[in-house]
Amino acid sequence: MxxxxxxxxxxxxxxxxxxxxxxxxxxxxxxxxxxxxxxxxxxxxxxxxxxxxxxxxxxxxxxxxxxxxxxxxxxxxxxxxxxxxxxxxxxxxxxxxxxxxxxxxxxxxxxxxxxxxxxxxxxxxxxxxxxxxxxxxxxxxxxxxxxxxxxxxxxxxxxxxxxxxxxxxxxxxxxxxxxxxxxxxxxxxxxxxxxxxxxxxxxxxxxxxxxxxxxxxxxxxxxxxxxxxxxxxxxxxxxxxxxxxxxxxxxxxxxxxxxxxxxxxxxxxxxxxxxxxxxxxxxxxxxxxxxxxxxxxxxxxxxxxxxxxxxxxxxxxxxxxxxxxxxxxxxxxxxxxxxxxxxxxxxxxxGLAQVWNMFAPYPKRDDGWYIIPAKLEGGTEVDLFRGGAPVNWAKPASVSALYPNAYWQKYLEYIWLRDYAGARLYYARYLCREWNAAHGGADAVKTFDIVYMREDTPPPGHPEPLAESVVVWHHDCTK
Structure with a gap:
């Protein structure tokens, strides 16, 4: 004993x-x-x-x-x-x-x-x-x-x-x-x-x-x-x-x-x-x-x-x-x-609620990245997800580098899921507020789409397929 x-x-x-x-x-x-x-x-x-x-x-x-x-x-x-x-x-x-x-x-x-x-x-x-x-x-x-x-x-x-x-x-x-x-x-x-x-x-x-x-x-x-x-x-x-x-x-x-x-x-x-x-x-x-x-x-x-x-x-x-x-x-x-x-x-x-399902039952077989093409009042198109950079539909060299930290990574993973689709409206409103607080006149954002570039992971040894663009939310900042 x-x-x-x-x-x-x-x-x-x-x-x-x-x-x-x-x-x-x-x-x-x-x-x-x-x-x-x-x-x-x-x-x-x-x-x-x-x-x-x-x-x-x-x-x-x-x-x-x-x-x-x-x-x-x-x-x-x-x-x-x-x-x-x-x-x-x-x-x-x-x-x-x-x-x-x-x-x-x-x-x-x-x-x-x-x-x-x-x-x-x-x-x-x-x-x-x-x-x-x-x-x-x-x-x-x-x-x-x-x-x-x-x-x-x-x-x-x-x-x-x-x-x-x-x-x-x-x-x-x-x-x-x-x-x-x-x-x-x-x-x-x-x-x-x-x-x-x-x-x-x-x-x-x-x-x-x-x-x-x-x-x-x-x-x-x-x-x-x-x-x-x-x-x-x-x-x-x-x-x-x-x-x-x-x-x-x-x-x-x-x-x-x-x-x-x-x-x-x-x-x-x-x-x-x-x-x-x-x-x-x-x-x-x-x-x-x-x-x-x-x-x-x-x-x-x-x-x-x-x-x-x-x-x-x-x-x-x-x-x-x-x-x-x-x-x-x-x-x-x-x-x-x-x-x-x-x-x-x-x-x-x-706080004892727990589910230890990390990468279970299998790791995700699809992933992706965000592009948020926005039309400004002056007619210019920029990508809000990249801080106003020109819109580029090509896959980034490092997708993980697009996320400021693990908290943003987790949040954006959630809003892609159907169960959390209701959160997209509030993310869109946040983007409007943040951008327009720093930009006015012709540089104010008018409308934008939240686009998820979904990509399937092929089996080992197979070529990577082209990503599919999915518009998860359309937003008009003027309404």
């Missing part, structure tokens, strides 16, 4: 590294979104509050960001979220900072779900489970303020740590389970199709398409790693060496995507998540090689007494994990097994 419990122990130093890493990603995400506050989070942006509530908000979605559609109110909430993220990072009133960061993150995501990605989903889920972890027990302000005889030492095992470890496994197991198409397991062409999604792929990613044999090997490797890798965390022989290898393998796996795909903060969130699983022996060996931290840090390290999670916390963590397991089973069984409909609100209110 002791060996079994040890599988779910988390070292306080690893939890401190996780806290600092995740806090850093939270701050970076807030800073990156800050420049887009008027665009994505105000009534003068691409999704005002009224259409959000009427068309796109779920029944149990909530957001304090909806209290105002003005930019100053949003900047205040961003500043508050940044303060909470800093408190979380340094470990000051850590549990309260974790809860506040979680609530503000859920609120922010619900204000504009059209810019929410898998990375955002994972951050919410991790923050929820962090409420059950002693992430402020070492190398934190809380630890320093508690005095030399307060706090735990070594590792911690509880229902909360078990749920956290298993949640990490569920991310990969259900991702693998949902990748049911032959392109993953039999054809090995999944990475070819992934790197053919032009709005996600970098120049290096496109260059990899010249190596189909390597891509086949890497396609199979990735799905095998997602399936088998997490299970190795529970291998009974030489567990600390194997666990350390698994942690760094997954960190390297996610880092290896950075040169080839534009995935926003996802690789960094995953790296922070995996750092929490580094075993005590890793730190002891590192200490032997590098020496002990300086005296300045001694007050931040965990002292000698032990601390256990309360019975109530253990029961609550176990219940929430059972709930999350059922929630994930619903996605893998087409709803045959899952959370009762009467209890679905829990996931939406707490």
């Amino acid at each position: 002791k060996d079994f419990v040890k599988l779910f122990e988390l070292d306080y130093r690893s939890l401190a590294l996780y806290r600092v890493s995740l806090g850093g990603v939270l701050l970076y995400d807030l800073a990156a979104r800050l420049r887009e506050v008027p665009t994505f989070y105000t009534d003068s942006g691409v999704l005002p509050r009224a259409p959000l509530i009427e068309q796109f908000q779920g029944q149990w979605s909530w957001s304090i960001h909806l209290l105002s559609g003005a930019a100053p109110a949003q900047y205040f909430l961003f500043a508050l979220a940044a303060l909470c993220a800093v408190a979380f990072l340094v470990g000051y009133r850590t549990r309260l900072a974790t809860l506040a960061s979680l609530l503000l993150l859920i609120s922010l995501h619900n204000r504009n779900p059209l810019v929410v990605s898998a990375s955002d989903q994972l951050m919410r889920v991790l923050l929820f489970w962090t409420l059950f972890l002693p992430v402020g027990a070492a190398y934190s302000v809380d630890r320093a303020l508690a005095g030399p005889d307060a706090g735990p030492r070594g590792s911690n095992a509880s229902a909360g740590t078990a749920a956290f470890v298993l949640q990490i496994c569920l991310v990969y197991w259900f991702t693998a389970a949902l990748k049911s198409d032959p392109v993953w397991w039999h054809e090995g062409s999944a990475l070819y199709y992934t790197l053919s999604i032009d709005y996600l792929t970098t120049d290096f990613g496109r260059a990899m398409l010249a190596f189909p044999g390597l891509l086949r090997v890497l396609s199979v490797f990735s799905i095998v790693l997602e399936t088998v890798g997490p299970a190795l965390l529970f291998f009974p022989r030489r567990p600390w060496r194997l666990r350390t290898a698994v942690v760094f393998t997954f960190i390297a796996f996610h880092a290896s995507m950075l040169p080839f795909l534009t995935l926003g903060t996802f690789p960094f969130v995953c790296a922070a998540m995996w750092s929490s699983l580094l075993p005590p022996e890793f730190w002891e060996r590192a200490g032997e090689r590098l020496g002990s931290p300086g005296a300045w840090a001694s007050s931040l390290r965990p002292p000698t007494s032990a601390r256990r999670a309360s019975t109530a916390a253990n029961v609550l963590a176990a219940l929430f994990f059972a709930y999350v397991l059922l929630w994930n089973l619903a996605s893998a069984t087409a709803g045959r097994v899952g959370v009762p409909a009467q209890a679905e609100w829990v996931a939406h209110v707490t």
Whole structure:
């Protein structure tokens, strides 16, 4: 039994590294979104509050960001979220900072779900489970303020740590389970199709398409790693060496995507998540090689007494994990097994709602780029999507370079979809306002079309077909 419990122990130093890493990603995400506050989070942006509530908000979605559609109110909430993220990072009133960061993150995501990605989903889920972890027990302000005889030492095992470890496994197991198409397991062409999604792929990613044999090997490797890798965390022989290898393998796996795909903060969130699983022996060996931290840090390290999670916390963590397991089973069984409909609100209110369908059941086999040809009052035609450049219908050398950041990338991916067609009107109105605020007279925009240049991805070895121009919206700025 002791060996079994040890599988779910988390070292306080690893939890401190996780806290600092995740806090850093939270701050970076807030800073990156800050420049887009008027665009994505105000009534003068691409999704005002009224259409959000009427068309796109779920029944149990909530957001304090909806209290105002003005930019100053949003900047205040961003500043508050940044303060909470800093408190979380340094470990000051850590549990309260974790809860506040979680609530503000859920609120922010619900204000504009059209810019929410898998990375955002994972951050919410991790923050929820962090409420059950002693992430402020070492190398934190809380630890320093508690005095030399307060706090735990070594590792911690509880229902909360078990749920956290298993949640990490569920991310990969259900991702693998949902990748049911032959392109993953039999054809090995999944990475070819992934790197053919032009709005996600970098120049290096496109260059990899010249190596189909390597891509086949890497396609199979990735799905095998997602399936088998997490299970190795529970291998009974030489567990600390194997666990350390698994942690760094997954960190390297996610880092290896950075040169080839534009995935926003996802690789960094995953790296922070995996750092929490580094075993005590890793730190002891590192200490032997590098020496002990300086005296300045001694007050931040965990002292000698032990601390256990309360019975109530253990029961609550176990219940929430059972709930999350059922929630994930619903996605893998087409709803045959899952959370009762009467209890679905829990996931939406707490931020635990999750579907790990990245590139599943297969990567997209079509993609495209936008052209927005506009007629100005003086008769000139320009492309609003490229800041007023002359209209050019040829495929750009780098489609991903057309998007300012991952948030725009996700938003424009959504409005192409039929389910989000209602958002196109508000994007069009935003384009009118933005252009005409900076241009007047003969340079004011009169009418424009939002055109999506849709392109099918051929099977490996086949020539690329011509793109099809699809007018997704026509707009008259004078009406």
